Amino acid sequence: xxxxxxxxxxxxxxxxxxxxxxxxxxxxxxxxxxxxxxxxxxxxxxxxxxxxxxxxxxxxxxxxxxxxxxxxxxxxxxxxxxxxxxxxxxxxxxxxxxxxxxxxxxxxxxxxxxxxxxxxxxxxxxxxxxxxxxxxxxxxxxxxxxxxxxxxxxxxxxxxxxxxxxxxxxxxxxxxxxxxxxxxxxxxxxxxxxxxxxxxxxxxxxxxxxxxxxxxxxxxxxxxxxxxxxxxxxxxxxxxxxxxxxxxxxxxxxxxxxxxxxxxxxxxxxxxxxxxxxxxxxxxxxx
Numbered sequence: 001x002x003x004x005x006x007x008x009x010x011x012x013x014x015x016x017x018x019x020x021x022x023x024x025x026x027x028x029x030x031x032x033x034x035x036x037x038x039x040x041x042x043x044x045x046x047x048x049x050x051x052x053x054x055x056x057x058x059x060x061x062x063x064x065x066x067x068x069x070x071x072x073x074x075x076x077x078x079x080x081x082x083x084x085x086x087x088x089x090x091x092x093x094x095x096x097x098x099x100x101x102x103x104x105x106x107x108x109x110x111x112x113x114x115x116x117x118x119x120x121x122x123x124x125x126x127x128x129x130x131x132x133x134x135x136x137x138x139x140x141x142x143x144x145x146x147x148x149x150x151x152x153x154x155x156x157x158x159x160x161x162x163x164x165x166x167x168x169x170x171x172x173x174x175x176x177x178x179x180x181x182x183x184x185x186x187x188x189x190x191x192x193x194x195x196x197x198x199x200x201x202x203x204x205x206x207x208x209x210x211x212x213x214x215x216x217x218x219x220x221x222x223x224x225x226x227x228x229x230x231x232x233x234x235x236x237x238x239x240x241x242x243x244x245x246x247x248x249x250x251x252x253x254x255x256x257x258x259x260x261x262x263x264x265x266x267x268x269x270x271x272x273x274x275x276x277x278x279x280x281x282x283x284x285x286x287x
Contacts, residue, residue, distance in 0.1 A: 047164050050099045053204055055220055055283055057094045062219070065282040068111050072133070076272035084119075084130070088112035095283065097222075099201065107157040107170060107199075109224075109279065114151050133230070133271040153177075155197065168199040170224070177233040191233045197226040218285045225278040230271075 068089045074080040089111040096106040116130070123130030157172040175192040179185035202221040209217040 048162065048167055050102070050162060051201070053097070053099045053201060053220065055095060055097045055285075057096060059095070059218075059220070059283040059285045061091055061095065062282040062284050063090070067280050069278045069280075070275055071278075072275040073272040075270055082118070082123075082133075082271055084116055084123075084133075086111040086113070087115035087117065089279075091281070095281075097201070102160045102162070102168065105157065105160050107160075109155045110152050112151055113153050113176075129268050129270050133268050133275075155195070157197075160199070163198070166198060167201060170197040170199050172197065174226075174228060176228075193228075193232055195226055195228060197224050199224045216286060218287060220283050222281045222283075223278065224281070225276065227274055227276045229273045230275055231273050 066089075068086045069083065070085070071081045071083045074082050089109070091107070091109050093106065093108065096104065098104055116133075117124050118130055120130070122128060153174070153176040155170075155172055155174050157170045159171045161169050161171065163169050172195060173192050174195040175190045177191050179187065179189040179191060200223045202223055204218060204220040206215040207217045207219060208215055
């Protein structure tokens, strides 16, 4: 009798537990609804087929769930990678994207280069090698808050085409670093090159953000990535030396031999020439 009672108790516990589990799963499935995803050819040929998603200026950039990352090989050997990110970045003007009319897209993006970090003090501290990767060992103005004109890297999109196997390709310009006199250019002239950036629309979902049973917030995500050579954006013709790396005391004032070593091109051999950038951007719209 005791054995039967134990079995009944166990069965009851399992029933209640499974009921709670199924209830939780059911609640999870209704809190978000897929609205738009990345499409492939229904014949499974792997060919990209654009959808009908539209993001206009009524959408808000959700920086808290977005990021800008870079990676590059350590000393240009093997697959050992150095990685990092930027803390300050934004779309300006606001992003506009229409899969049915990609010619009308408006995608311009910037990062504040001096907000670079790897999370490793041995690379990020003043005078360390990390800042050299991106030409920001010595900063302008007070050496703590730099001049946006020489501390902002820009991508400006001129046109977008479809990549049959991978989504979209943005054709535009990337401005990173400045020329330094004397180099044949006026001091501070932006160094700009044409680049092609892979763009993936990762889909759109409707969320119940207040957990009250009402779908009230659309979210959409993008991923963009491209590679560039740092040497293309460094001013090798300038006679102003990149070295020595300034001391910490020189970072605070304009004194010292490195006073003219602004954010116009600094080089570090511990990072390979080729650098890869990845942008993950999330947007939302309340409704």
